[in-house]
Amino acid sequence: MTLSEENYLKAIYHISDVCEGGISTNAIAEKMNTKASSVTDMIKKLSEKGLLNYKRYKGSELTEKGKFVAANIIRKHRLWEVFLVEKLNFTWDEVHDVAEQLEHIKSEKLINQLDEFLGFPKRDPHGDPIPDKDGNVSDNADVLLVTLHENEKGIIVGVKDSSSSFLKYLDKQGIALGKKVKVIDKEPFDNSMKIRIKKEEFMISQQIANNIYIKK
Amino acid sequence: MTLSEENYLKAIYHISDVCEGGISTNAIAEKMNTKASSVTDMIKKLSEKGLLNYKRYKGSELTEKGKFVAANIIRKHRLWEVFLVEKLNFTWDEVHDVAEQLEHIKSEKLINQLDEFLGFPKRDPHGDPIPDKDGNVSDNADVLLVTLHENEKGIIVGVKDSSSSFLKYLDKQGIALGKKVKVIDKEPFDNSMKIRIKKEEFMISQQIANNIYIKK
DNA sequence: CTATTTTTTTAGACAAGACTAAAAATTAAA
DNA sequence: TTTAATTTTTAGTCTTGTCTAAAAAAATAG
Secondary structure: OOHHHHHHHHHHHHHHHHOOOOEOHHHHHHHHOOOHHHHHHHHHHHHHOOOEEEEOOOEEEEOHHHHHHHHHHHHHHHHHHHHHHHHHOOOOOOHHHHHHHHOOOOOHHHHHHHHHHOOOOOEOOOOOEOOOOOOOOOOOOOEEHHHOOOOOEEEEEEEOOOOHHHHHHHHHHOOOOOOEEEEEEEOOOOOOEEEEEOOEEEEEOHHHHOOEEEEO | OOHHHHHHHHHHHHHHHHOOOOEOHHHHHHHHOOOHHHHHHHHHHHHHOOOEEEEOOOEEEEOHHHHHHHHHHHHHHHHHHHHHHHHHOOOOOOHHHHHHHHOOOOOHHHHHHHHHHOOOOOEOOOOOEOOOOOOOOOOOOOEEHHHOOOOOEEEEEEEOOOOHHHHHHHHHHOOOOOOEEEEEEEOOOOOOEEEEEOOEEEEEOHHHHOOEEEEO
């Protein structure tokens, strides 16, 4: 498993989370920041290794084996993120690039010991679930904040966009994982909403609400 | 700095610890487990980057910049080894391969926070000194056990050979870092010696004594 | 149902690192 | 100091992963 192969698997896995059916070559190229022709080559390789199924012009789909490998990389990524935040005082908007490197370290023992050392965490600092050893992801069916109606309440458990700028915005507004949130008012016209967190009320745009996961 | 470049720098740095003057292309090839022709190519590249000086047929020598970079990689390697042993329950003969991967992770903050998290350790689990941020290695001028005379005492602070088989031998004999050792008897003929560790006396060959560092 | 646009694939090139085989420079030996 | 042995370098290939340009297939429009 080369670095590049792992990154492709991860990308395809993540796109599959959002899209149905075969993943288009172009979609992969965009995610990977590369050209479609490069993707074609890699797809051929991964396909030969039995990690994904693809038919010319029909898109790619991970096999069970491919999903397992991808979930394992994501498991490593997220465990390292927990480590960086909990043990090394990183902020949640700083961890991504480093975790992107650490996720490729190869050692079963390392990752399982790390898991134990961290107390078998269930979610990473962005609230995303951490797959277990077997590649299973606990799916608590969280919803986006934007889908809540007036007077509904929930707990913030994750973010969809984990770009540094977004995370910084959240910090500034006092929006953080674990906080209870209640929708006070919702503007049907632009889907902006007034929310309350810890007795403080303020407006957020649909864009923001669309990137925050809530556990009801 | 590619993975390969870093590994070459590290190898040359380590050879320089033992050998004087310019390091021969062949010596590097042997250490790197590769062919002399490959080394020639890489030397050219590192030389152009100002990381080492070399003259055709005269061998290579790291520049100050090259030494700094190499020491930093070794710093990372050894800090990760401490982490693996102290926090993740690895034994000292298991850490090398994983540390070999971790040493290439790029993040200033990561390594400095790790250093702090571990309490600024001075030596790795094999007793080798950990370079500081500036690439300086504290040289406590430790000696090899083989150089001690009858009735001399010291503390075991390191090993020269850190192969798994050697480390396992040491564990079995109860020889470990930090243990006090006294030379009871020395056989001039073959340099084997009888030593005492914790009231227990036993013989070790010159080969063994030649691979254990002692702080007097 | 043809024509155009979009998507995907092929073909051919390139850079990094490695290898083999052979040439050249250096060192050692006679 | 001329020959022999060793070390180092050059020349040419290979693989991985990338790219551009162009061809081919599929989707969409009129």
